Structures are given as C-alpha cells and as structure tokens.
Amino acid sequence: MKVRALVLASQGKLRDCGIENPARDARLMLANCLGVEVHRLNLLDDSFPSEDELSKFWIMVDERCNRKPVSKIIGYRAFWGRNFEVNEDVLDPRGDTETLVEVVLKKKFKTMLELGTGSGAIAITVLAERFDATCVATDISRLALETAARNSKIYGVQNRLKLLQSDWFSKISGRFDIIVSNPPYISAKEYNELADEVVDYDPKISLTPGGDGLDSYRQIISNAREKLRKNGQLVLEIGYSQAEPVKKLLDGAGFSKIRVHKDLGSRDRVLSAQAADGSPVT
Numbered sequence: 001m002k003v004r005a006l007v008l009a010s011q012g013k014l015r016d017c018g019i020e021n022p023a024r025d026a027r028l029m030l031a032n033c034l035g036v037e038v039h040r041l042n043l044l045d046d047s048f049p050s051e052d053e054l055s056k057f058w059i060m061v062d063e064r065c066n067r068k069p070v071s072k073i074i075g076y077r078a079f080w081g082r083n084f085e086v087n088e089d090v091l092d093p094r095g096d097t098e099t100l101v102e103v104v105l106k107k108k109f110k111t112m113l114e115l116g117t118g119s120g121a122i123a124i125t126v127l128a129e130r131f132d133a134t135c136v137a138t139d140i141s142r143l144a145l146e147t148a149a150r151n152s153k154i155y156g157v158q159n160r161l162k163l164l165q166s167d168w169f170s171k172i173s174g175r176f177d178i179i180v181s182n183p184p185y186i187s188a189k190e191y192n193e194l195a196d197e198v199v200d201y202d203p204k205i206s207l208t209p210g211g212d213g214l215d216s217y218r219q220i221i222s223n224a225r226e227k228l229r230k231n232g233q234l235v236l237e238i239g240y241s242q243a244e245p246v247k248k249l250l251d252g253a254g255f256s257k258i259r260v261h262k263d264l265g266s267r268d269r270v271l272s273a274q275a276a277d278g279s280p281v282t
C-alpha cells in the first residue's frame, strides 16, 4: 500500500476507534515509522513502505486505539519548537506550559531554579533561549532526571544545567534570581475524573499531590523566599481555577507584585510574584 492510501486507511481506523484528531495522529506516527519529518510526509505519498515499516505502523495505530498518547508512542513531544524525549517516567509537556516559558523569558535573570523538571522541557527551553543563564533543575524522580539529562544533551545545554534529585527544596543550597515550577496541581477528586489517556500514561506523582491539589504550592511558596535573591521572582503554573488560593498563599508568604497570566485559551495559567528582600517571613 502506498503512503497516501496508508494515511487514509489508518485515519479511518483511528476515527472508528473514537480518536479525536485521526489525520494528525496518523501522519505523526507514519512519519515517525518512515524516519521523516511530518511536514515532509507528502513527498513520500507515492512510495511503498517496507514490510517492517508497515507492521511497526499498524502496531502504533493499535496502541493509539488503546488510548496511548501519540507522544508516548513515537517517543517525543514538540515544545516551544523543539522535540523532547518523553516516556512513561515523565509528564507529557502540555502546550499550556509554554505560557510559563513566555512569562519567564520576559524576566531578567542569570540563575534559575526549576522545581519538578520532568522531561526538562521548561529548563532546557529557557537555557536554549538564554545563552547567559544557568539552571539547577530538580525532580523527586530519578528516572525523570535521566530523561531530562538526555534531552539537555540533544540541545547542548548540559554544561549550564545541574540536575538534582530533591524533594522540593530539600537538597537546594544558595539563592537564585528566579524560581519556576509547574508542580502537580490536580486535586484527588479531579484525578479520579481524568481520561484514561492521562492516568495510564503520565506518572501519578507528576499530576497530583492529592487532597485539594494545593499542597505543592504550600510547600514551594512557604520556602521560596529564602532561596531567592533580593527582588527575586517566583513563577508558577497553576490550574485555571487556582489563581485565588495560590495568590493568597503568595500574599501570606510576603510576596509582592503578584500577577496572573492567561494562556492562549484566556484561562488563568501562570502566577508571577516578587520577593522584595529575598528572606523568609519570620
């Protein structure tokens, strides 16, 4: 079967399985099997994939029908124009998180701390865009840090990135110009309502801290000021309904200039705040 026909046939199968974007998914998976960029797939329309390529592709289509995310089938996710390795050990970076990167890149800083780096998408993107910056990026998961290390080498930022296994600030010494985090923020109740596609393929620890979903913010915000330099910045991704409770936590911890930033869907997505004196509330 030629590539053009294969795209149509697999698209039909995916649609019958109830997959929302069958054309996009079919093309991404086929391009991956054939070892070409997805935008170049059309150039191969009249060629015949090998038997091996075909069997690999139809296995991928079956996996997608079983609700495995395309990124975890093909092994990477595009984020801020770069492809990041993703696997069962890391959260699939979300498009909404580009809002956090956008906010961070508007700030002035040389030293950054990222808490909960996962695939490393945030830290590596910022370092790739800011040649004069260095970053310490942490995660509680050793396997996530191994994935972030591989991603950092792909983009040549490994010499400016220190990866550290740490429970939030437990292993962090020194102070930073900016602290950023997209922590797990889904409540226990919302977690039980998530699609299988998310629950089965993103690590639970990357999605929810349990309870009301705010525990990561409580831990990060109550300790952040003593790790920030004078006028240091804290930038946090939030769930779209969490701006008010997280603003209260920031206010209570003595942060000023608290701002809410919206994502492309006009939902509250990021909070930024400043630590005037860089010292803890006593």
Ligand SMILES: C[S@@+](CC[C@H](N)C(=O)[O-])C[C@H]1O[C@@H](n2cnc3c(N)ncnc32)[C@H](O)[C@@H]1O
Residues within 6 Å of the ligand: 090, 091, 092, 093, 094, 097, 115, 116, 117, 118, 119, 120, 121, 122, 138, 139, 140, 141, 144, 166, 167, 168, 182, 183, 184, 185, 205, 206, 207
């Ligand atoms: C929502 S994911 C964000 C991953 C990545 N930064 C991104 O935006 O795609 C949260 C990350 O925090 C990590 N994490 C969860 N609890 C943690 C803790 N107590 N200390 C440090 N990292 C933690 C998880 O392993 C996960 O990688």
